[in-house]
Amino acid sequence: MKDENLAVLIDADNVPHAHIKEMLDEIAKYGNPTIKRIYADWTQPQSNGWKNVLLENAITPIQQYSYTKGKNSSDSALIIDAMDLLYSNKVSGFCIISSDSDFTRLATRLREASMFVIGIGEKKTPKPFITACDKFIYIEILRKERNDERDPKQDKSKSTKPNTKDVDPKLKKLISESIEEISDESGWAFLGSLGNYILKKSRDFDPRNYGFSKLFPLVKSLNDIEIEERETGEKNIKHIYVRNKVRG
Template identity: 50%
Template sequence: MEINNSNLALLIDAENTTADIDIIAQLLAEVAKYGITNIKRIYGDWTNNLLNPWKPILLKYSIQPIQQFTYTTGKNNSDSALIIDAMDLLYNHTYLNGFCIVSSDSDFTRLATRLRESGKLVLGIGQQKTPQAFRASCDRFIYTEILKPKVEPEIKPQTINSINNKIDISTDKKLTKHILSVFKSISDEEGKATLSIMRGQLDKILNDFDPRNYGFAKFSSFIEATKLFELSNKNTIIKLKNNTQNKNFSTKEQLINAFKNTANSKGIAYLSQIKANLNFDPKELGYKTFSSYIKASQLFDLINRGTQAKFKKQPNE
């Protein structure tokens, strides 16, 4: 879906968003990746001195403040104003392709769902503490924590690496499972996939996915850190490392042993029998079919319409 030329409305909940001029600058740049921000509004009770830090930001970035008086103590009255405005924009500004809601409040969950039901793109931006319900209701959700400008360290070379704050994602089993699942769904018969397609598919199943959440500026660096893949062709193509699934001995050795155990006196074995003697599933290595895995091993020739295999040459005993 091409969204770079989309028309967007940016709606900010002032009472649930930090008034940090550096973060807002990064936020606007992030939203610009998704389209043109035709409407920029921010909601709050501007008679409240707590919102004073917002004023220079609004002037600098031409964000229109919308006044909503606080009628009841403890209630965020700007929520209702933002929701009403969003629905008004939905029906009366039909040129809009999407909405960006900036808040960490779950009260906007139903609004986001309703906008998506009308075919609008919904981009959410908020803190990591934002309730899952609101995050899940958006097409994409971006954490404000990753929008903070990097602080330059003092001139102490030994501390430079400490500011990267990279997370060891290779130990995150849930994330690894998602990554492998996506790779299996998009890899070709040679067990290879395009990095950009991999990123796009991850964005679809994990709407708050962003390599910056894990301390990586580039997706390619994130993929390398999983320790699952090899990158090639200027970091545009990936394939699983040969040792991704082999805990006891290499998959190549297992394949040779499986062939030896099933081959007849003529040195020919059925692929189905070879597969049954393996302790791993080649699909977990990114191969869609067993025959494609056999071809990729470069050990065998396929015969009889690809149902049987024989060694190209005898392996070393």
């Protein structure tokens, strides 16, 4: 997916501007953001925060006047542009940056057209929009990562990973059941396949939500899961397999 062209469409009314660089850095992991547009009524004072970060991040502002008080006309402009881009064949994926459930149908429609859809928003984002995306990323996680990088007083020698006992029981159940559902006859499941399968069941799944940088250290922290590294025949490359421990 990293070589694919992505359209990044930002709802300025429903996400904070402070961490746009972190958002764009995250998007770059999935593809090349060739189109970056942001929608707002730029005559309104609440849009001022965004104006300062548009040029340095090469984001094109789209003006949409608020003709009716209480109505968000920017939503309509974003949706119309998304559909135009869909039929232009210029991109193969979209990133919708918003915490607004009004984009649920848009995300669903884009995926129906075989588009890869990433959502980025705050944790207050309604579940329907999260579920409608292929993957949903919380801004709070990106914010925390950047704050950790900027904090010179942070003691890197001390692990900040949660204790196994602190891991959400629902997460443990999700991982355990997923392993069982995709494992072979011996109970082993390839870690890469496990991550993809969990994401299909829970669109906002991200090891960073639980204090882990990747899936492997998260799974490794769980006492009820066995881990096996298998040789691939290539130098320094191993495949990681996991399975639920058999209870005696």
